Amino acid sequence: MHMADALLSPAVGGAFWAGTAATIGYASKKLKDGQDDRKIPLMGVLGAFIFASQMINFTIPGTGSSGHLGGGMILAILLGPHAAFLVMASVLTVQALFFADGGLLALGCNIWNLGIYPCYVAYPLVYKPLAGDGGSPRRLFAAALLSAVAALQLGAFSVVLQTLLSGISELSFGAFLLMMQPIHLAIGIVEGLVTAGVVHYVLTARPEILEASAAAGPLPAGVSLRNVMTGFLLLAVVTGGALSWFASAYPDGLEWSIEKVTGKAELPGREHGAPAALKKLQEKTAILPDYGFRKEEAAPGGAEETPSWPSVDAGTTVSGLVGGLLVLAMSVAIGWAIRAVRKSRAGRPGV
């Protein structure tokens, strides 16, 4: 579910990196003002804990597939939103570097998708109001489950948005959404159950952990309801606005994508009529292309990108192929040569 560099455009990647970096600064500032240095080793070691526990798998009963913990919600519940966000950011940084999970540009998007939604959206808007003062285990359970589901749905939706805005993948909004959301609903339920279980375990063993780390006490009933309503209203406006924006751009997006996805089982020859026509319709009505996200930039220098399909200047492409192969061969040769020189130098005595 991690976003990958190869599917991003610089504009989208840069924008989310800016947002993530700003939030890292914000969270650090909030923590610095509030607590003493005790939190630093705690956050660091908990980051290592999350990292390690993400590698322990468990089998989901009935399906045979294995799952593991994401960790965002657990951290938010047990550490508070700011510390949890920083820990998630650091875990993802380590994953991006040591595992190349997604890439360095996509790291901004990944921290946003896996950190902002659990810590700054699901935790204050779903968990806190539902869990109340933490006294009732059933409310805690429901709160943990629902907030995990919400956080993962938002994260998955975010990935779809980022992919769409980057314009590298051909997947339509509807098709991608149809793939991502149900899967992450299932993942969210599992994560929610595990989160609820771990929170319950921890609070039974050491109840003071929640009180020591939570930023504020229980919200008064009236205020919390209003906050919750405002939050959901905002969410509804934003997602509704975004969805309707896309809906107007892709009139029959969902049916079309379903037809495309299931239609691929048929002979490919039959597919030329409807998609081509729909594509033309999209191009006429789409709002986004004017912003330049989906349009291809005219390659400066007139590289092998051709302005009009399907006719391709065979001469240019052949030159490009020859040159490309040569460049690759040169790179490999340079690499080998350097290594060979190294080895021979290392072999000589006295070096």
Added chain:
Amino acid sequence: MALETAYSDIGRLDLLSYKDTAVHRLDPRAKVVATMLFVVAVVSFPRYEVLSLLPFALFPVLVAALGDIPAGFIARKVLAVSPFAVFVGIFNPLLDPDVVRILPGTSVSAGWVSFASILVKFALTISAALLLIATTSFPGICRGLRRLGFPALFVSQLLFLYRYLFVLMEEAMRVVRARDMRSFGSRGTGPRVYVRIVGALFLRTVERAERIYGSMLARGFRGEVPSMRQERLRPADAFFVLASASFFALCRLVAVPDAIGRFVRGLAG
């Protein structure tokens, strides 16, 4: 990924990062900046570009060769993380009905071209990220991030994460091994046991953190992990960044393979 494989991979990358080569001696800030410029340049190509991306391979090849990083190791890790990109990219050939002719006589769906572009971009960006950590120790990267402006609190806890990463992974491996030895068939591998394992690990971690904090206070901890290394930017670092940036700009703005190919064909007749 299995815990043991992950552990040994991280350990190997970590060991590689402490080597002493010209690339390793470069300032972490220079390497971070150069790698980010590389990623942005690669990613900025429009979706049907494939061949113009190939000259960029020179950057990871040079870094790996000069930094003495085994190429096979990097390639294996790139392959291991490719599923998501492949899974999303594979829809391009299926959904893109336009057709383009590559060589005189052969034509492919444009979707395959954009899929190939995704794969090439993926290989380039992922190997660049891996080479960054392989040639720069993690504490070095953290110091570089601090001096590039990231908050001290975030960087300090990144360093703590790194210090205890291996300790926690070893503990997790012990717990998993104990669970496996006590599981009969599929009993014990379900979520109930998992929740207890994770919960117990969490509590042990919190208690360990309190011990760590106490012992660091006793050693004069004031909130930031001090470093003895004096890292100053040297001319070599500036040269590296400038040379890399110029190379990326050149390859981005000029179709290098095209030019070379035309030149060679001109020579050939």
